[in-house]
Amino acid sequence: MKDFPGDTASAEHGWLKAHKWLLLRRFSQIGVLALFLAGPLAGVWIVTGNLSASMTLGVLPLTDPLLLAQSMLSGAWPVLSGAIGALIVLVFYALVGGRVFCSWVCPVNLVTDLAAWLGRRFDIRAAGRLSRDLRYWILALVLFFPLVTGVIVWEYLNPVSMAHRGLIFGLGWAWTILVAVLLYDLLIVRRGWCGHLCPVGAFYSLVGMRAAVRVSAEGRSRCDDCTDCFHICPEPQVIKPALKGAARGRGPIITDLNCTNCGRCIDVCSKRVFRFRMGDRRPIEVPVELPDAQSHRVRTHPFS
Ligand code: SF4
Ligand code: SF4
Incomplete structure (x- = not known):
């Protein structure tokens, strides 16, 4: 039978060790969703809002800095708590790695990881090719549109915030976006969304340029x-x-x-x-x- 990535590690070190970081990431992703869902579903309001803007325990504002940047470029000045929330998010991801958002928090990652797993399991080869730099050009457009139109155009299309809002307030049409991302990654371009197109990931990659972790x-x-x-x-x-x-x-x-x-x-x-x-940058003993x-x-x- 064909070996899959991790099979040897599982055999030699045990399944749990060969999936440790994957399990921790799923715990983090589902935990973040659960915190947001606890209010609407169970009346336990630890966190209010969504990934675009939230308040934790009534004292910790967190704001999507990319959304804030678009909003400012469109001519809208943020309220103080929004600006503080964006600063907190920026400092956190600048330290731990910007794209930690993608793999530890973003709900779309669950879909793109599923597409990658299905591709490996059923030997489906998405043969399409795109430049991985395309996401930076899309990010430039995301910032350019509000500047010239005064409208935050990206938020009408953003699968990340649509998926998150959909999961909290009812999926509505958000499920079609998630299915489209799944099929695109599975059949057209391998890791096509996060690895090639997503301007949110591109933005956070720049934020984490000098990350410590x-x-x-x-x-x-x-x-x-x-x-x-x-x-x-x-x-x-x-x-x-x-x-x-x-x-x-x-x-x-x-x-x-x-x-x-x-x-x-x-x-x-x-x-x-x-x-x-x-x-x-010190030499190390391992x-x-x-x-x-x-x-x-x-x-x-x-x-x-
Ligand atoms: S680093 Fe580890 S997983 Fe990667 S090719 Fe070498 S032995 Fe294999
Ligand atoms: S993205 Fe980074 S941490 Fe994740 S598998 Fe690749 S090299 Fe490892």
């Missing part, structure tokens, strides 16, 4: 080229420079803006090559724990 391929000398990490990663182009760049003096930290810090490369690698770490070997220590290269 990074994935590091610091056990890269143990890599056996099984390619599981490349097959599971939603942005596989981010891995190679860190994993294979030692000969060119590249450090093991994945510095590409579009790594989503999803942790799936950590899960599926049976050689335990990857781990999360704070993005400091303890190695493999099931059939005694623990030993390997010195990695200083980060470039």
Whole structure:
């Protein structure tokens, strides 16, 4: 039977360890939704609002900074709590990685991950090709339209806020958007929405440009080229420079803006090559724990 990414890691380290970060992410995504749903469904108002603008426990405002930017470009000045909420969100994602929003919070990620899983399980190959830079051009348009029209055009189309509002207030027509994203990712372009088109992801990738939390391929000398990490990663182009760049003096930290810090490369690698770490630049000693070997220590290269 054909091996899937993570099968070897599951066999060698156990299913739970090979899905640790995936389970934590699902817990986070569903937990965020549950917090928003607890009010309308059960009358427990911990959080009010939605992903565009919310208030937690009556004291913590959180605002979508991309929405705020569009609103300001359209000529509307934000209220103080809205501006503070956007600042809090910006600082948080600037530290932990902008695209953490995509993999740990965004409800559309559940749909795009499902499309990727279905594609792998049933060997459906979406053969379409698009530039991954297209999302930055779309982001530029998203910001340009309010400037010239005075209307926040993107919010009429944004699957992220439509899906979230739909899940909280009743799906209505939002389900058609989600099905369209699923079919597009499954049949037309692999990881087509998040990895190529979504301006929200593009925006957050820029926010996390100097993030402190990074994935590091610091056990890269143990890599056996099984390619599981490349097959599971939603942005596989981010891995190679860190994993294979030692000969060119590249450090093991994945510095590409579009790594989503999803942790799936950590899960599926049976050689335990990857781990999360704070993005400091000191040389490091890495303890190695493999099931059939005694623990030993390997010195990695200083980060470039
Ligand atoms: S780092 Fe190497 S061993 Fe680990 S999953 Fe990727 S290709 Fe396989
Ligand atoms: S490199 Fe790892 S953490 Fe980053 S997006 Fe790919 S699988 Fe996720």
